[in-house]
Amino acid sequence: MKNLWNDGEAAGFKNDLALRAYTSRLLGGEKALVMYGGGNTSVKLQENDETILYVKGSGSDLAHVTEKDFSPVRLAAVRPLIQRDAMSNAEMGVHFRVALTNPQAPRPSIETILHAILPFKWVEHTHADAVLAVANTDHGERHVRAAFGDAVVIVSYRHSGFELAKACHDVFSRETTAKTIGMVLMHHGILAFGSSARESYERMIALVTRAEDYLKSCGAWDIPLRFPSAQAASSQEMLTLAALRRDISHAAGFPLVMTLSSDLMSLAYSRRPDLESLSQRGPATPQHAVFTKRVPMLGRDVAAFTAAYRRYLAENAPQRAERLPDAAPRIVLDPEWGLISAGITASYADAAAEIYRHSMKIQSRAEALEAYASLPPRDVLAAEIEYGGFEQTMRNQYVLAGQVALVDRALNHQAKVAELLAKGAAVIGLDSDPAVKALHTQPEFLGLCGDPDDPAEMEAALEQSVRRFGGIDLLITDNPTLAAACEPLLQLSPVRKPQ
Template sequence: MSNTVKNFNYVDYLWDDEKAAKLGDDQVALFLYRSNILGADLRITNYGGGNTSCKTIEKDPLTDEEVEVMWIKGSGGDIGTLTKAGIAGLYTERLRNLKNIYGGLADEDRMVGLFNHCIYDLDSKAPSIDTPLHGLLPFKHIDHLHPDALIAVAAAKDSEKVTKEIWGDTMGWVPWQRPGFDLGLQLEKCLNDNPGIRGIVLGSHGLFTWGDTSYECYMNSLEVIETASEYIEKKIKEKGSVFGGQKVQSLPKDERREKAAQLMPMLRGLCSSENRMIGHFTDSDVVLQYINSNDLERLAPMGTSCPDHFLRTKIQPLVLHLDTNEDLSDTAAVLEKLKPAFEQYRKEYQAYYDTHKRDNSPAVRDANPVIIIYPGVGMFSFAKNKQTTRVANEFYVNAINVMRGAEAITEYTSLPRQEAFDIEYWLLEEAKLQRMPKEKPLSRKVALVTGAGGGIGKAIADKLAEQGANVVLTDIAEDRLQEALETYGRDTAAYAVCDVTQSSSIAEAYKKACLEFGGVDIVVHSAGLAISKPLEETTEKDWDILQNVLVKGQFELAKQAVAVMRKQGQGGDFISIASKNGLVSGPNNVGYGTAKAAQQHMARLLAAELGGDKIRVNTVNPDGVIVGSKIWEGDWAEGRAKTYGITVEELPAHYAKRNLLNEIIYPKDIANGVFALVGILDKSTGNIINVDGGMANAFVR
């Protein structure tokens, strides 16, 4: 970083003069740069939280006159990842002229529709509800942020008095009000009544700051947040304890993770009573300090204060009354203990809805908790996908920081329940939900794929991820896994080094799946090897490794998968990647063919046994997958070529010529077969799909 780093203890100073200089006088680019570095610090604002803007002078394409245009983060965006495509450009004067036709609080929703009549840039993202808050203020660059420290001030009892104590006459304050046009008018009035202020605290909500340049705005925001943070830390030191002190002792980290892995599939199943959910777990020091405290039982039911927080976390968490020494190995007993707590939570959420609903409120949403707290162990969250559940978890951490600060200052206050409900069930929020893209076929599902470091296994993982699943890649080669993981976006995949011949290694892979995503729904046994030798050359070592990897590995994978799936109570899929060689008798293949036949029949046996659990077991039989297959990198290709009296290079064409369709079979073709079984043929079990281009001697029937 080229410039001298400013001294901040509670926020990250990330402005780089060299990077900013390259942007020249492009105020929109500088506003986007500021937005991105602000969004990189979760203490400043969480994913999707807050809003930023700038105002520039542009040529009106209709009149050729110079006009002021406001550029602002569009609806549903995230400042940390904001690009030009995610902003809206509006005529500032037109936006301000809406004051002439504003009809009061009952007119708020209509006003949002009128923002579209103020659009300057036809490529604009839909303007957000915060648009008038920025447009009615005169400053060139504006930040609306949700810093933990500022929301702590905003959510503290006597917030206005505290604001004055911290900043004197340099900061304004407005009481809580739902975002909208009227709140923009309140900000405008606050500035007019207090000329010269550097920002405004929004009661129970957040912060507005500004500057003539992007850098001045950035520094103003950081300085205000730093001042609030210093004030809070001083108060905490004076108080001597946080959250009333410790009530519960945390388990050691390894034990916490073990408990969490055992419990997550059960919690996931309970949270999925209406819709299948994906999980996330955290046991950070911040979380443990709160969930182990004496004040947890008082603070947790109060709910969060900032609208952005409870929109993602629900109005309040579910606190589990489980001891840290609870035996979680007896699934039935644990579920018996947990079910009443979930039933009570759903009942209370329904009562919250019934008590506060309006005549035009959207229908009640999923009544299950999003945030679940296990004192001494950690905090779980469950939502429709990994990003949503991770972000909900992060937002509740923000809420913890807010409660910590507000309690140190005076006393934490949350939004009145009616105000919270009106935000949660706002018709504009409902419209935003309805605009979300349709979920993919495997959304909300978790898949574990063995042999996923490359070849067929990687192709299967790619296909399942493409169709919406979270994937856990396993392989014996960590370097392959690390390379494979880099091909996925954030919140899509995880990996575990796994030797399928070792029960303990398989257990660790499932533990990873549970901790990362909450459990597992699809297991694909693709790990394998091939040995092609005549009977007299096949050694006991050859026999054992084929049996251990292909057969014993499948047995242990299935056994442990079923244990997790039964905890979830949501059914599941187990897919065996076998081979045409399990059905067809051929020379020099006794070890491999026998093992593949065992895989196929084991799948049928498991299908017969597990149907009552809605766990479907099916098989995909590849043949001749040479291009891109790890098996063909070794001696197997040479053995097959020798058997057929051809060269290794001639093998792909040889295999293509011998099938009925005269097609080369690729790893992606096997992946399509797996997807057909787990994503389309949802009432099939005990089946075999041949993906071999058509081999008449391998027809199952």
């Protein structure tokens, strides 16, 4: 793991909070350290004769945080909470809001108490792939001790929030020594801490490097990529992909955007001879399942997957669960196509794909080290229930969430494109002018340059559209040639009423 600390850059920050944001971005910019939306950092500062804990607020991306993304809470108000026997996440949230020195600040992280109890000014928390590959094995604690020695203490899995903070407090109080520079949270991640920004950051890098070196020493680092890239898909294959999106959307009960990734890693993993065993053991962390579901679908049998997932829900759901996740897959592994991800928006489909790429590396290395192991299904479902629900929120807010629109002559209809994006749709903007490609930069927009009256160009454009978003639900054009070319895809739309 490369150490990105730069004395010249660090010297340019005027205070410790700015320095906290700087080292947070160093961590967040390294994809092998954090998954989508993951990772957390904090610093404790003296202000007006009291200690203020600045912890990264919920919802911010560690790779792009600034000073305003940290939540200032009074340490004296949150640290004593650890003495309680139990507390719900909702109850914690009430205490955190009261403890904020700025009511306009972001919502404090669910791990605020964990950061508060550690007696260090600077704390880093990541979900490093290498650490999870070492820990997520049949004898994970043994491997963690072999990799880190007495540099870390080990905390068995607990759900995020108060339960995890309580367990960390207990282990840290009993087992920490002068040599302790970090804490491994089984099936979750790793913490490092220190008395300065540089020390804390470099301890995290050093610990992750030790995990990488351990995997290398055990012959478990390199992941063989033995397969050639996928060939260009035919028009019939694109219809098959659009039909898969329809079926997955119907199983979910609402339309989803679907993205295809035929990169070498995805193809190689999808063709592993042990895929049926390895991929079905569960996610690297329970939080992964919020975006990817507990396991991916192998192949294209949506009915079989949903039946199996309903059994998983029925067998593991708590009796009084207010809601359960739907039974449709969000990740599909196909030996011909590679990795397919689905989400309520293109951004969420991309997030699911990003998270599963982490999973492929973690599972592959853990299996090479010994045997990959996940948590029991009940623990995974608890996370799905606790942290899910965002898709329903998106559907309530955006009337076209999950739908895909194609707008012909997009540069002449920019207002329509903007309207569709504002309503939550993924939008394909088609135009003969290459400037259409730069019309919008958000993941929900795909700008394509082509002539609607050229069959070859239209076939290529529609293929790109289906690979990026999974199909087409709405078509805005007065060109009969384009309308005819799109009709087979429109017939497969999950929102089209049966004839």
